[in-house]
Amino acid sequence: xxxxxxxxxxxxxxxxxxxxxxxxxxxxxxxxxxxxxxxxxxxxxxxxxxxxxxxxxxxxxxxxxxxxxxxxxxxxxxxxxxxxxxxxxxxxxxxxxxxxxxxxxxxxxxxxxxxxxxxxxxxxxxxxxxxxxxxxxxxxxxxxxxxxxxxxxxxxxxxxxxxxxxxxxxxxxxxxxxxxxxxxxxxxxxxxxxxxxxxxxxxxxxxxxxxxxxxxxxxxxxxxxxxxxxxxxxxxxxxxxxxxxxxxxxxxxxxxxxxxxxxxxxxxxxxxxxxxxxxxxxxxxxxxxxxxxxxxxxxxxxxxx
Amino acid sequence: xxxxxxxxxxxxxxxxxxxxxxxxxxxxxxxxxxxxxxxxxxxxxxxxxxxxxxxxxxxxxxxxxxxxxxxxxxxxxxxxxxxxxxxxxxxxxxxxxxxxxxxxxxxxxxxxxxxxxxxxxxxxxxxxxxxxxxxxxxxxxxxxxxxxxxxxxxxxxxxxxxxxxxxxxxxxxxxxxxxxxxxxxxxxxxxxxxxxxxxxxxxxxxxxxxxxxxxxxxxxxxxxxxxxxxxxxxxxxxxxxxxxxxxxxxxxxxxxxxxxxxxxxxxxxxxxxxxxxxxxxxxxxxxxxxxxxxxxxxxxxxxxxxxxxxxxxxxxxxxxxxxxxxxxxxxxxxxxxxxxxxxxxxxxxxxxxxxxxxxxxxxxxxxxxxxxxxxxxxxxxxxxxxxxxxxxxxxxxxxxxxxxxxxxxxxxxxxxxxxxxxxxxxxxxxxxxxxxxxxxxxxxxxxxxxxxxxxxxxx
Numbered sequence: 060x061x062x063x064x065x066x067x068x069x070x071x072x073x074x075x076x077x078x079x080x081x082x083x084x085x086x087x088x089x090x091x092x093x094x095x096x097x098x099x100x101x102x103x104x105x106x107x108x109x110x111x112x113x114x115x116x117x118x119x120x121x122x123x124x125x126x127x128x129x130x131x132x133x134x135x136x137x138x139x140x141x142x143x144x145x146x147x148x149x150x151x152x153x154x155x156x157x158x159x160x161x162x163x164x165x166x167x168x169x170x171x172x173x174x175x176x177x178x179x180x181x182x183x184x185x186x187x188x189x190x191x192x193x194x195x196x197x198x199x200x201x202x203x204x205x206x207x208x209x210x211x212x213x214x215x216x217x218x219x220x221x222x223x224x225x226x227x228x229x230x231x232x233x234x235x236x237x238x239x240x241x242x243x244x245x246x247x248x249x250x251x252x253x254x255x256x257x258x259x260x261x262x263x264x265x266x267x268x269x270x271x272x273x274x275x276x277x278x279x280x281x282x283x284x285x286x287x288x289x290x291x292x293x294x295x296x297x298x299x300x301x302x303x304x305x306x307x308x309x310x311x312x313x314x315x316x317x318x319x320x321x322x323x324x325x326x327x328x329x330x331x332x333x334x335x336x337x338x339x340x341x342x343x344x345x346x347x348x349x350x351x352x353x354x355x356x357x358x359x360x361x362x363x364x
Numbered sequence: 365x366x367x368x369x370x371x372x373x374x375x376x377x378x379x380x381x382x383x384x385x386x387x388x389x390x391x392x393x394x395x396x397x398x399x400x401x402x403x404x405x406x407x408x409x410x411x412x413x414x415x416x417x418x419x420x421x422x423x424x425x426x427x428x429x430x431x432x433x434x435x436x437x438x439x440x441x442x443x444x445x446x447x448x449x450x451x452x453x454x455x456x457x458x459x460x461x462x463x464x465x466x467x468x469x470x471x472x473x474x475x476x477x478x479x480x481x482x483x484x485x486x487x488x489x490x491x492x493x494x495x496x497x498x499x500x501x502x503x504x505x506x507x508x509x510x511x512x513x514x515x516x517x518x519x520x521x522x523x524x525x526x527x528x529x530x531x532x533x534x535x536x537x538x539x540x541x542x543x544x545x546x547x548x549x550x551x552x553x554x555x556x557x558x559x560x561x562x563x564x565x566x567x568x569x570x571x572x573x574x575x576x577x578x579x580x581x582x583x584x585x586x587x588x589x590x591x592x593x594x595x596x597x598x599x600x601x602x603x604x605x606x607x608x609x610x611x612x613x614x615x616x617x618x619x620x621x622x623x624x625x626x627x628x629x630x631x632x633x634x635x636x637x638x639x640x641x642x643x644x645x646x647x648x649x650x651x652x653x654x655x656x657x658x659x660x661x662x663x664x665x666x667x668x669x670x671x672x673x674x675x676x677x678x679x680x681x682x683x684x685x686x687x688x689x690x691x692x693x694x695x696x697x698x699x700x701x702x703x704x705x706x707x708x709x710x711x712x713x714x715x716x717x718x719x720x721x722x723x724x725x726x727x728x729x730x731x732x733x734x735x736x737x738x739x740x741x742x743x744x745x746x747x748x749x750x751x752x753x754x755x756x757x758x759x760x761x762x763x764x765x766x767x768x769x770x771x772x773x774x775x776x777x778x779x780x781x782x783x784x785x786x787x788x789x790x791x792x793x794x795x796x797x798x799x800x801x802x803x804x805x806x807x808x809x810x811x812x813x814x815x816x817x818x819x820x821x822x823x
Contacts, residue, residue, distance in 0.1 A: 115467070115468045115489075115490040116486065116489055116490065116782055116783070117822075136793075200632070201631060201632035201635070202630070202632045202644070221632060223635055225800045225801070309635075311579045311635070311637065312578040312789065312792065312793060313578040313635075313796050313797075314793050315797070315802065328460070328465070329785045329786070329789060330786050330789075331464060331468070331490075
């Protein structure tokens with residue numbers, strides 16, 4: 060006790076420093092606990108269980124090696140849904156990136172009502188996917204949908220069309236369009252943030268050197284906006300690979316639009332084959348990881364000003 | 365030292381507070397997963413009287429896809445039994461997922477929940493529900509509850525029917541008469557010819573409603589058309605009975621696809637589920653008939669002025685068969701007790717009360733609008749229908765009473781197989797593909813048959 064009374068101010072700072080060292084961990088602990096319980100633990104469990112037969116209809120739970128993976132890879136319906144998912148990804152990533160970039164370029168300029176338009180543009184991102192799918196379901200409706208009405212009045216079509224459900228590519232395109240509508244604002248914001256960090260001096264220098272708008276875009280904007288583009292593309296990839304709500308609402312269980320997440324749901328909760336469901340989930344996670352890394356390797360470049 | 369201890373206590377307290385807050389957030393989020401929750405507290409009602417219900421007390425959670433019975437009725441139940449009811453309404457699809465996840469992890473989620481007719485084989489195999497034979501005698505009840513067999517598997521009664529649901533043909537008599545048809549068809553040939561006549565006379569462009577979306581409603585439609593052609597899709601050994609082109613199942617599928625391709629069915633129906641079809645096509649007068657409609661649709665959909673333009677125009681008719689009326693197929697929902705239930709005795713008392721003849725009639729309107737359970741199709745008891753018919757409180761009660769008595773299980777004798785979900789998935793995806801033109805009828809039939817063989821081999 061005596062030593063405590065005699066402690067110098069330096070000792071007090073050291074104690075506070077030691078206590079301060081733990082503070083970040085204490086503050087982060089709820090988040091770590093949350094992520095650990097709801098993300099890491101399920102991932103580990105999924106990985107382990109994917110090697111077991113886990114099905115209440117086929118008890119007991121037992122080790123199965125790679126049989127779950129073989130089963131889901133040889134199932135033609137699931138193979139088709141992988142192809143469908145690849146199409147969702149290609150359409151989603153390309154359209155989201157182009158739209159996001161276009162919107163960001165427009166929003167970068169200063170104009171009247173810019174703030175209000177920015178808020179409006181972000182609105183679809185804030186809506187739940189199911190709500191958006193229901194709204195777009197009305198737009199696509201073959202009997203009274205706005206899309207048919209507009210296209211017919213413009214003379215593009217002669218009679219009302221069924222947009223989702225018959226042709227595979229058309230179905231996937233129109234379903235993915237709903238998601239693009241939802242996530243393009245997020246992409247636009249990410250790219251806009253990157254655009255706004257580019258110093259004006261670079262453009263001024265380019266103009267002095269006689270560079271036109273297209274050259275400025277190609278030589279300055281595009282290279283320097285790559286970090287934002289990469290993150291936007293990865294976001295779009297993750298959401299397109301995991302597309303479920305829009306498919307379920309607009310196309311039900313129809314195989315010509317079923318995504319891999321639809322199949323994972325069906326295998327797990329309709330067929331009650333949790334082992335195969337775990338295997339599919341793991342494969343989807345790995346696909347997300349690999350494709351994300353590929354996009355980052357191809358597009359992302361560290362930018363310093 | 366003291367300061368450090370206090371700091372540690374503060375830190376611990378902070379950690380505890382943070383932990384408690386996190387726990388609270390998780391609990392609140394979990395509670396928020398249900399779409400609605402109603403709770404009834406014990407308020408003895410003067411109307412309460414002993415009806416053979418035991419005083420057991422406690423609380424039960426009922427997780428169901430229908431809204432709760434009216435509060436005044438729940439209060440009566442609480443007064444009679446001492447059991448408080450916590451009713452959680454949740455969508456049917458979500459409910460099935462919750463049942464599967466909770467039951468497979470042996471976790472309590474409710475004391476009473478839905479048992480769909482299609483899940484009986486699955487639940488018999490997984491033993492997720494308490495057999496009810498000790499409390500309800502199927503043999504005694506059969507006459508008044510014709511669809512009780514649907515919930516029997518291996519001699520065990522896994523649930524009591526909550527409603528009576530069966531497929532039945534509905535016709536818009538106004539549209540039929542506009543085409544010059546005054547006598548309703550009783551055979552498939554007459555029915556098909558009448559539909560062609562309605563189309564030819566331009567009364568409506570496409571008079572027949574078949575929901576071709578890849579969903580359960582398409583499967584049950586095929587089973588019903590197969591029954592109309594005089595057969596069933598699976599035989600007594602649960603083998604495919606539809607592979608021969610002369611079999612009723614094959615003919616039924618060909619008839620459905622031909623109806624779509626020839627324009628008897630609206631093109632838009634390729635993405636339409638059964639309920640969508642009833643509400644947007646039949647209730648709006650865009651089609652003239654649903655071959656495989658649900659009993660109760662007239663009262664709960666077509667005669668509701670706020671959502672229908674065909675009020676008092678639609679009526680039930682016996683399902684047209686090859687040479688006369690065909691059987692109607694039963695597809696009711698039941699109430700069952702999960703083995704993880706905490707208050708099984710309270711749940712038993714609730715089932716008794718819930719399915720009691722007078723209460724069943726009240727859910728359908730015997731006591732006026734105040735007693736109705738929203739969306740309740742029709743009572744599962746013949747005696748309840750008789751009450752409604754004599755009080756003139758239910759559209760088509762007399763017709764339905766006869767049809768209910770004549771309805772039969774989708775899979776007579778065997779019940780729905782444990783692999784029904786996968787079978788149905790194969791059925792509706794392949795029929796959908798055939799209608800969309802991605803497969804021929806023969807390919808669809810072969811794919812469904814191959815799936816049945818594979819399922820039988822693996823399970």
